[in-house]
Amino acid sequence: MTQLYAVRMDVALPPDMDPAARGDLLAREKAYSQEWQRSGHWRHIWRCVGEYANLSVFAVESNEELHSILWGLPLFPHMTMTITPLAGHPSDIALAGPGA
Numbered sequence: 001m002t003q004l005y006a007v008r009m010d011v012a013l014p015p016d017m018d019p020a021a022r023g024d025l026l027a028r029e030k031a032y033s034q035e036w037q038r039s040g041h042w043r044h045i046w047r048c049v050g051e052y053a054n055l056s057v058f059a060v061e062s063n064e065e066l067h068s069i070l071w072g073l074p075l076f077p078h079m080t081m082t083i084t085p086l087a088g089h090p091s092d093i094a095l096a097g098p099g100a
């Protein structure tokens with residue numbers, strides 16, 4: 001069964017990182033992220049205003065699958081992550097039947 005997770009990723013790159021290496025890393029990160037978005041596993045990605053951070057929603061089959069996707073991020077060694085498993089909310093009108 002598909003499970004939803006909110007993942008906040010905070011990025012901290014070394015300030016003295018070589019600009020070419022930084023550019024290559026970010027290009028690989030973008031390609032990897034967009035591949036998982038196209039597959040439907042990475043449902044949303046939002047920039048956290050004023051921060052080098054994003055808030056993303058993943059749809060995966062297991063903790064292990066999410067771990068594998070996150071572990072593969074080229075930026076993973078430079079990220080701190082906060083992961084929140086999501087459950088349906090009883091007040092969500094999208095989950096209620098007609099007339100509820």
Ligand SMILES: O=C(O)C[C@H]1C=CC(=O)O1
Nearest residue numbers: 011029030033052053054
């Ligand atoms: O910019 C970021 O938030 C970090 C990272 C996550 C996906 C991506 O393309 O970059």
